[in-house]
Amino acid sequence: MDERRAHPRFPLILAVQYLGAENVLDYTENLSAGGLFIRTERSFDEGERVTLVLSFPQLLEPVELQIEVVRRRDGSDGSPAGVAVRVPDDRPEDRARLADVARRVAGVRHPDPSFRILLVEDNALVATMYAAALRRLSETEHVPGLGIEVASDGAAAFDRLLRAPAVDVVVTDVFMPIVSGITLVERIRAEPTLAHLPVVVITAGGEQERERLAGLGVSLFLRKPVSYQDLSGAVRSLLDGRAARPQAAPPREEARREALTADAEVGTDRADAKPASRR
Known part of the structure; x- marks a missing residue:
């Protein structure tokens, strides 16, 4: 063979x-x-x-x-x-x-992870290090069913976010080819089904960059070089918050489902409506 x-x-x-x-x-x-x-x-x-x-x-x-x-x-x-x-x-x-x-x-491949993290990093070695840190979070801090996916730039990441299954947390670098981390966050906030998605930004930038991202709703920043404790702690805090809330439907699928439900209700109203009586 x-x-x-x-x-x-x-x-x-x-x-x-x-x-x-x-x-x-x-x-x-x-x-x-x-x-x-x-x-x-x-x-x-x-x-x-x-x-x-x-x-x-x-x-x-x-x-x-x-x-x-x-x-x-x-x-x-x-x-x-x-x-x-x-x-x-x-x-x-x-x-x-x-x-x-x-x-x-x-490791153990979970066919249906309880939580999904999307890492956005163009350096394959760095992405592997981050993934190793998060895998360790799953193994040592009792966060079962943690699924980790990697995208090499903001364009690939946004394309993934628009598809099911839904991602729970995004961890992104800022300086990347094609689409930067800042542009990625802007697109996430502009997309209704993703607007409230938690994002962790890893950056070596200054205060102006942080202010711009803070204005886009990013509250967690990790400064390079990133330690295992900082990365795992940031992601753990966001996952704890997600677990306390009802699980959202996958991106765009929820909007499509609502549209279908609305169409069905309109159709039912029309069917139930009685003709006006003639005088």
């Missing part, structure tokens, strides 16, 4: 260091129980074996593995250069370690 089918890959950024070259720091692009893809400018030969260490602060303690290079990507198509690697069959202990990493990092 094709190993990629036996072990589905999912996007994930982990730090990669190499034994004997600890000053070199690369990152994974995706990972499965059988292998991973590493973004790197280093030169490797297909079939070459390398010992590396995977890690991620507050998410994954260092894990040492021996891997074998199976394919190179030179980056000529515009994609970052890198190598696809697998754990050799004669390294069962390392294969077990990688499978455990994939299982722990993937």
Whole structure:
């Protein structure tokens, strides 16, 4: 069986260091129980074996593995250069370690989360760090059923917010390509079905930026660099507030439902109306 089918890959950024070259720091692009893809400018030969260490602060303690290079990507198509690697069959202990990493990092997938958080961040590494912090919030502070989604810019985020299922909290950076965090908040407040959606803004800006966002109803600001305690505390406070209120219908679905109900009531009134008596 094709190993990629036996072990589905999912996007994930982990730090990669190499034994004997600890000053070199690369990152994974995706990972499965059988292998991973590493973004790197280093030169490797297909079939070459390398010992590396995977890690991620507050998410994954260092894990040492021996891997074998199976394919190179030179980056000529515009994609970052890198190598696809697998754990050799004669390294069962390392294969077990990688499978455990994939299982722990993937976590438990809840088909219907109780709360959904949308992270809006164009830096994939930073987004992964924020997601790790919120995943830790779910695991250590007893917030079950926490679903975390990521959008790379404000345009993608707003498109997601207009679709079901509804998002409970938005955590957004300010400076992003295509649509900035400020423009995203403006669009959220202008959309009736999203106008009261809680938003946390992560910013390195000054008082003028904060005043502009405060005028748009943003009350929670986190200044870079963001600590785990600050991020989890802000989101926890907003989720507690959401839990105390009745759950809103998904964006635009509620408006459509109200329109259908109004049409039905009008139709009923017309059917029940009696003709005026003739004199």
